[in-house]
Amino acid sequence: MLNLVFLGPPGAGKGTQAHRLAQRFAIPQLSTGDILRRAVAEGSPLGKQAKALMDAGKLVPDEVVNAIVDEALARPEARRGFLLDGYPRTVAQATALDEMLARRGRKLDYVVSLDVPVEVLVDRLSGRLTCPKDGSTYHPRTNPPKRPGLCDSDSTPLVQRPDDRPEAVRRRLAEYQNKTALLTDYYKPRGVLRTIEGVGTPEDVEGRIVSALRDNLTAGPANP
Ligand code: AP5
Ligand code: MG
Numbered sequence: 001m002l003n004l005v006f007l008g009p010p011g012a013g014k015g016t017q018a019h020r021l022a023q024r025f026a027i028p029q030l031s032t033g034d035i036l037r038r039a040v041a042e043g044s045p046l047g048k049q050a051k052a053l054m055d056a057g058k059l060v061p062d063e064v065v066n067a068i069v070d071e072a073l074a075r076p077e078a079r080r081g082f083l084l085d086g087y088p089r090t091v092a093q094a095t096a097l098d099e100m101l102a103r104r105g106r107k108l109d110y111v112v113s114l115d116v117p118v119e120v121l122v123d124r125l126s127g128r129l130t131c132p133k134d135g136s137t138y139h140p141r142t143n144p145p146k147r148p149g150l151c152d153s154d155s156t157p158l159v160q161r162p163d164d165r166p167e168a169v170r171r172r173l174a175e176y177q178n179k180t181a182l183l184t185d186y187y188k189p190r191g192v193l194r195t196i197e198g199v200g201t202p203e204d205v206e207g208r209i210v211s212a213l214r215d216n217l218t219a220g221p222a223n224p
Contacts, residue, residue: 027080
């Protein structure tokens with residue numbers, strides 16, 4: 001069982017790494033951003049509520065995302081563990097997650113915080129291509145798909161996310177600084193936080209994450 005949260009600013013590689021680790025450990029990637037984007041694409045009531053906020057780079061209300069995660073954690077496939085990607089993002093969400101896990105007799109094993117300089121984030125987001133179907137992401141220079149413009153898994157044409165426009169990226173970075181960055185202080189005292197350098201190839205970053213998890217399994221709590 002592995003219960004893990006990915007923290008990090010927009011473009012840090014949360015989705016990229018959650019996708020890789022989900023395959024490695026055979027546990028689901030629970031991405032609130034992907035779930036919300038699917039709701040927007042379907043035009044559901046949730047999608048209609050979230051669309052304008054997301055396109056502008058603002059956070060969706062806590063109670064909306066808390067309900068999404070509570071439902072995702074209740075699914076049978078999450079029983080063996082999960083990789084939360086993009087949640088929690090506020091202290092209120094972090095306390096809600098604690099409550100949801102306590103109710104199920106579970107707890108977080110790790111919070112992996114990906115550290116990437118802001119100029120690299122902006123470069124990654126401005127070039128990012130996303131599969132609207134499975135949420136996987138690519139970058140023409142640093143992480144190209146096998147066939148240009150098409151998703152590796154299902155050949156769906158790749159698109160640019162509306163919130164990857166420069167003004168929305170600026171707003172997302174500000175939201176992260178103002179509301180999410182302080183979650184490292186929330187998790188640090190619990191000994192679950194692992195801060196990982198997120199620059200390098202996706203393989204390099206994955207290797208660092210896996211060895212940080214493994215170090216802990218052999219060496220006990222670390223990285224105060
Ligand atoms: P969300 O979808 O979570 O977006 P985000 O946090 O802004 O993060 P991104 O998905 O942009 O980046 P990422 O870290 O996943 O990076 P990626 O792996 O794609 O949220 C979107 C919106 O939904 C929010 O703004 C909000 O409105 C709403 N929302 C979602 N969750 C919410 C919540 N909990 N509360 C409230 N609102 C919420 O990588 C980026 C690019 O870099 C890609 O092109 C990738 O191929 C490339 N790349 C990745 N790793 C590397 C590497 N090592 N080297 C080179 N390139 C790399
Ligand atoms: Mg993502």
